[in-house]
Amino acid sequence: MQTFTPATEADAADIIRLATAPLQIEGAGTKSALGRPCVGDVLRSTGLSGITLYEPSEMVISARAGTPLADITDTIAAKGQMLPFEPMDFSQLLGTVDQIEGRRATVGGMAACNLSGPRRIQSGAARDSILGLRFINGAGEIVKTGGRVMKNVTGLDLVKINCGAFGTLGFLSEVTIKLLPIPQKAVTFVIKGLEDAEAVGVLATALGSPFEISGAAHLPFGLGRNISRTLMRLENFEASITYRIDQLRKLFGAHKDINVLEGEDSVRLWRGIRDVEFIAKPQANIIWKISCAPSNGPKIMAELRALGGTHYYDWGGGLVWLSLEAPHAEVVRAAAARFGGYATLIRAPETVRAQIPVFPPESVPLTALTRSVKASFDPRGILNFGRMVEGI
């Protein structure tokens, strides 16, 4: 197995055009354990690095795909800006920290995996803030889609389909992202001692209030504390935060055990929720991500209680992170499906990911579309062949 690290977009295009067998598409490889295992020489984007445009007054940044994500977050933080969608760092969860010493997650990998953290409920996913892409399709052609302005409906938008395509449709070479100002202040309103269903009800009330909750999570009993914690994050200017904490106290006055976290205490908590720290250990366990309508989160977990394991909720209940000793794929997927949800296998040994579909199996017509759309980008099956669906 060979590894290519082209220094230019044109070189990358040549490698793909001349390839006669599938290539594994990677950034730094911190998420190479996500998705189905696939084979072939490795084509890395890390040689394509550097910020190509940053206009703070327009809240937009462009960078070559191999640029370390941390370089981008540092650069924009210096100007008081941030990525709206709060992408997670999976290197702890996936145990790739030690294996790839010296290599750091890239902005291309972030886009390809559509990484979106707690602020998803307010500001959307990565795909909602990524304004433009340059990518190389399976024929080795350099394609651009979208642009650098936030309102753009010119032509068929190929940005979103490439976000979350895990490199199966294109080798990303440049990413343009819309930014947001870092709020003056962030605090977390905590209610302790609630059961899952009760907690998700509280979060629904908060999210249905006018107070612009930017994080809504529930950590059940045993995750870090011997009491459950229901968490609501407020991010805004000082006067607004003061007012809204008062309003939340009125709204939830019936609950006795309330406190407010500020500063690093609040920041650390949301980082842990974002990066799935609370259930990352034991490392041998399987990790599932279940997406559902928020009120269905506790219903799905009630059905899965017999499996044991540990879990917590983000996105107001609409995202359940679940750690189990064994995959129990059929049981997990059936419970999710019963409530219109989707279960994705985030961490499992390679042998398991080769046997069990990693992404939720789709209907017959959607599978047919997946096949035809893949062929429209990559007719020869060169790019991350089989990474998402076996044989596609």
Add this chain to the structure above:
Amino acid sequence: MNAILFPIPDANILDKRDQIIAGLAQIVPFENLITTLDERRAFETDALTAYRRMPLAVVLPRNTQEVSDILTFCHAHGVKVVARGAGTSLAGGAIPLEDSVVVGVAKMNGVLDVNFADRTMKVQAGITNLAISGHIADNGFFYAPDPSSQLACTIGGNIAMNSGGAHCLKYGVTVNNIFGVKMVLMDGTIVDIGGDTMDAGGLDFLGLVVGSEGQLGIVTEATVRILRSAEGARPVLFGFEGVEAAAACVAAIIGEGIIPVAMEFMDKIAIEICEAFAHAGYPMDCDALLIIEVEGSEIEMDAQLARIVAIAKQHGVKVVRASQSAMEAAAIWKGRKSAFGATGRVADYICMDGTVPTSQLSYVLKRTHEIVRGYGLRVANVFHAGDGNMHPLIMYNVNDSAEQAKAESAGNDILKLCVDVGGCLTGEHGVGIEKRDLMRHQFSNIDLAQQRRVVGAFDPLGLLNPGKVFPLDM
């Protein structure tokens, strides 16, 4: 002598019109099939009224199954299909072809489910944008994207064009507010895409379908995100002596990290036209007007406005006028939202829709006036300044074909300028037929061919809304 060409109709299909109508009559009741010349005339154009084509027939199905049956029939007979919501497209996205059947979704306009706990609502494609918000307003909720045509336009059309509106600076455009759709492919296959969840897994077909201008399928149902309304909203008028000062103020506000819920711009001609129509109290002695809306509680609005006013003063603002009542606030927005209609009372116009980086606003405004003046015409500018989405309204006389050609040339020059400064041809109206022939100015042939192949993955025969978006030689 209209400039934009249409594909040449297929004579075989035109000859088979009676057969096609007979087939459609097997699928929908008599009253849902429109065949007479007089009745079809209502469907021969959309809001790009300078162009019109009479379709073979218009079908108004009542449910998803009927849509599927119609498409199955048309697919089997090689008949082109143009989907239609309310026909408010400014880009000609819903203009029929002479050898096509129009499938209108207007009869499917119901609310299927409202879920306040999960903040979603399931609707049929023919419901109007405003009716969605209207249905939940008493509960304090709303659907965010608010195109100016929201009284008439349908969610189906909004999805096809990825519509925006004045308030998407904060809340995003259609694609950011849709969780799932039920869609019928050209061969009649019914697919469910997404659902009521924030993530679905698998490829993001939803992100592909929204904004696909009716070329991937016909959406019959949608699950939309609904939001709790802010405690209050206050639009404030900021009048400036010079256009440049107003544009610089917009950039400074965003640069300061403030994102108001809306920032709308009007130049002098637009102010005069809108004030004459809406009597909103716009200051008449200014060259440029910003309508900036903040929302939240009284304390929050006061705090945010204080910061905005301070920035505006640094940019020499001449007049600052906050709405004192709900009625005044409504009048301020009525003036802005009726800008197109009010202009239409003064002259015929074409409305451009390019987006530019906000740092380029004042340069592009200056050039816009120079370009239009160069053709001997007048232009009013009223647009979404916060996101750089410009709407020059180029006024002309529709009965003077030479003047129409000049207006279209001026519009094309402006759009090319938008692309050249780093923007795009269309921010929220779509390409349709109007911007189709300019696509090569923004995209390479490779870019366009890739888009075309993806359309082909959904509709291999190219029967859905052909002749739109892509240059005709593709």
